[in-house]
Every structure is written in structure tokens, then in C-alpha cells.
Amino acid sequence: xxxxxxxxxxxxxxxxxxxxxxxxxxxxxxxxxxxxxxxxxxxxxxxxxxxxxxxxxxxxxxxxxxxxxxxxxxxxxxxxxxxxxxxxxxxxxxxxxxxxxxxxxxxxxxxxxxxxxxxxxxxxxxxxxxxxxxxxxxxxxxxxxxxxxxxxxxxxxxxxxxxxxxxxxxxxxxxxxxxxxxxxxxxxxxxxxxxxxxxxxxxxxxxxxxxxxxxxxxxxxxxxxxxxxxxxxxxxxxxxxxxxxxxxxxxxxxxxxxxxxxxxxxxxxxxxxxxxxxxxxxxxxxxxxxxxxxxxxxxxxxxxxxxxxxxxxxxxxxxxxxxxxxxxxxxxxxxxxxxxxxxxxxxxxxxxxxxxxxxxxxxxxxxxxxxxxxxxxxx
Numbered sequence: 001x002x003x004x005x006x007x008x009x010x011x012x013x014x015x016x017x018x019x020x021x022x023x024x025x026x027x028x029x030x031x032x033x034x035x036x037x038x039x040x041x042x043x044x045x046x047x048x049x050x051x052x053x054x055x056x057x058x059x060x061x062x063x064x065x066x067x068x069x070x071x072x073x074x075x076x077x078x079x080x081x082x083x084x085x086x087x088x089x090x091x092x093x094x095x096x097x098x099x100x101x102x103x104x105x106x107x108x109x110x111x112x113x114x115x116x117x118x119x120x121x122x123x124x125x126x127x128x129x130x131x132x133x134x135x136x137x138x139x140x141x142x143x144x145x146x147x148x149x150x151x152x153x154x155x156x157x158x159x160x161x162x163x164x165x166x167x168x169x170x171x172x173x174x175x176x177x178x179x180x181x182x183x184x185x186x187x188x189x190x191x192x193x194x195x196x197x198x199x200x201x202x203x204x205x206x207x208x209x210x211x212x213x214x215x216x217x218x219x220x221x222x223x224x225x226x227x228x229x230x231x232x233x234x235x236x237x238x239x240x241x242x243x244x245x246x247x248x249x250x251x252x253x254x255x256x257x258x259x260x261x262x263x264x265x266x267x268x269x270x271x272x273x274x275x276x277x278x279x280x281x282x283x284x285x286x287x288x289x290x291x292x293x294x295x296x297x298x299x300x301x302x303x304x305x306x307x308x309x310x311x312x313x314x315x316x317x318x319x320x321x322x323x324x325x326x327x328x329x330x331x332x333x334x335x336x337x338x339x340x341x342x343x344x345x346x347x348x349x350x351x352x353x354x355x356x357x358x359x360x361x362x363x364x365x366x367x368x369x370x371x372x373x374x375x376x377x378x379x
Contacts, residue, residue: 021266022256050088137170167233211233238298257316303343313338322357
């Protein structure tokens with residue numbers, strides 16, 4: 001075991017980058033619901049974890065993929081999560097962005113009009129809660145659209161009626177196979193052109209773009225073509241240190257699921273990019289120190305997000321349990337069974353090596369308990 005990791009200190013947000021951690025939800029292990037039934041949430045533990053992220057100066061990306069949207073978290077539970085998190089954010093001045101999608105529609109057969117109506121309903125709820133909307137990639141739109149024109153029209157309608165700037169979300173098929181061909185083409189170059197046209201056609205309506213394609217070169221090329229004032233929020237859980245550090249032509253902000261377990265380390269690392277003299281455009285902070293702090297976390301991130309990538313949530317929740325943020329390793333929809341025991345053991349080892357656990361003895365004891373349940377001889 002390594003030494004105890006850093007604890008929350010109610011730190012201010014970093015100045016040089018806008019950083020969101022996409023947060024997981026804590027299931028209620030006592031709820032008598034089937035794995036395919038309505039989501040049962042432990043609200044106290046779920047909201048306490050949001051305060052943990054805010055205390056480190058991170059923003060919270062709520063009701064996103066990390067919270068098991070489309071993988072156990074249904075829309076009624078997501079709507080309640082958004083309302084509750086928005087209320088909690090107001091008590092501490094926490095930065096909050098919330099996912100708006102179409103996941104309350106049937107998986108197949110929805111018309112474009114129905115998709116638009118579903119987006120409008122969820123967008124309205126997020127705006128009414130006072131949070132920044134993230135227009136999530138829609139499985140139903142991917143199934144209903146016949147080409148780029150459908151995306152241009154539908155997103156145009158949504159952006160025109162949004163009351164403030166939104167974040168557009170491009171989630172690759174490695175995270176959700178149903179999103180293959182999003183923006184109207186399986187060719188990523190063609191899809192990028194449609195994506196950029198939507199942004200250019202609606203100046204002032206796009207705060208930024210959240211890109212989760214696990215392709216650092218493509219993200220860099222995309223962010224260099226974004227209009228002035230439109231942020232690129234990296235969602236690349238494989239290459240985030242280099243993308244956040246940036247280059248002579250710019251950098252990415254962050255909206256990352258891996259910052260859920262990495263919150264203490266990530267928050268401190270990003271502050272190393274703050275200028276020593278606030279407001280000095282020539283001062284890029286200390287990128288070398290930032291990389292030295294964050295590069296060692298990539299091995300854990302790549303392990304958690306290894307294929308099938310969509311099951312990364314299991315490792316995220318495991319680490320939250322081992323770190324003492326929740327009292328159990330139970331997930332909405334029974335997703336705790338989605339990764340193998342060797343995978344979970346390795347996640348523990350990598351996280352411990354980074355000093356992520358505030359109480360290493362608690363983490364070790366809980367890992368031994370998990371091994372014993374599976375009949376491991378060396379538990």
C-alpha cells in the first residue's frame with residue numbers, strides 16, 4: 001500500500017482551464033428492484049460525491065455517460081438527479097453542466113419529430129434547473145436520421161430555441177456502438193464538416209464541444225478549426241494530459257469520466273497551468289510540471305477504459321467504494337458484474353500506486369472482501 005492520498009480542501013477552480021468531472025451515481029443496494037427495472041439511487045451518497053468534486057475545485061458534469069445514461073439510469077432518475085444536483089450546486093457555487101438527450105424514447109422507431117420533442121423536453125428541464133446544458137449524442141437520432149441534413153436541421157432548431165450557450169457532445173461508437181455514423185456519416189472527416197457547420201451557423205449558441213473519440217490528432221485538428229470563443233472540452237480518456245496541456249496553437253479544456261476517480265490529483269495538476277501573473281497571456285503556467293503530475297495517471301485511465309470501453313463505469317465505481325465515498329460496490333442495472341475480477345484487481349493496484357486512496361488500509365480491506373466473495377485463495 002502507498003501513503004494516504006490527498007483529501008478535499010475546498011479549493012477554487014483552476015483559472016487556465018475549465019474542467020468538469022463526469023460523475024457516477026451511487027445505487028441504493030437495499031432497493032428491491034430487478035436489474036432491468038427503474039433505477040434506485042442512494043441520493044445522500046450520490047450528492048455527497050458531487051460535493052467532493054466541487055471541494056477540489058472541479059465542475060460536475062451531471063447525468064452523462066459516466067452516470068450510466070442508457071446503461072441503467074433511466075430518464076425519471078436522471079431528471080431527479082439534475083434537479084437535486086442543481087440545488088446542491090447553488091449552495092456552494094459549484095460549476096454544473098447537465099446532459100439533455102432523448103433516452104426516454106423507445107430504442108427504435110422514433111421519428112425525427114419525436115426526437116426533437118424529446119430533446120426539447122430534456123433541454124427545458126436542464127435550463128429550468130439553472131444548469132449549463134450538454135446536448136448529448138442521441139441513439140434515437142442516429143437511428144432516425146437519413147443523412148447530414150437531418151442533423152443540421154434538428155440541431156439548428158434546438159440551438160435557436162436554447163436560452164443560452166450549450167455544449168455539443170460527440171460520443172464515439174467505442175463508448176456506445178449505437179452512435180456509429182453520428183452527424184450523418186461513418187466517415188469521420190465528413191462527420192466533422194457537418195459538426196463544424198452546425199457550430200458556425202449558430203454563433204453565440206455553442207459554449208463548447210465535448211469530443212470523445214479517443215483520437216488525439218483528430219481532436220487537435222478539430223479544435224484548431226473551432227470559431228473564436230468556442231471551447232474544446234476533451235473527452236479523451238487516453239490522451240488527456242497532452243490535450244489539456246496544449247501546444248502553441250491552443251489547448252483543450254476537459255469534461256472527463258476518468259476525472260471522477262482522479263479528482264484530487266487532476267485538480268491539483270490542472271492548477272499548475274495557471275499563470276503566475278493572472279491575466280498574462282504569455283504565461284502558460286508550468287506545462288512540464290503538469291505533465292509530470294498527470295502523465296502517471298494514464299495507465300490507470302487506459303486500464304479502466306479498455307475495450308469494451310462502455311464498461312469503464314464499473315472500475316470508476318469500484319474505486320469510489322475503495323476510496324470510501326460509498327459503502328458498497330453495487331451499481332444501477334447490476335453493472336458491477338461487467339468487468340472481470342482480474343480487471344478490478346489491476347484497477348486497485350494502479351490506483352493504489354498513484355496514492356488515490358485517502359485511507360489505504362480501508363481500500364485494501366475492501367479489496368480483500370471482494371476477492372473473498374469470488375473465492376480467491378489469496379484474499
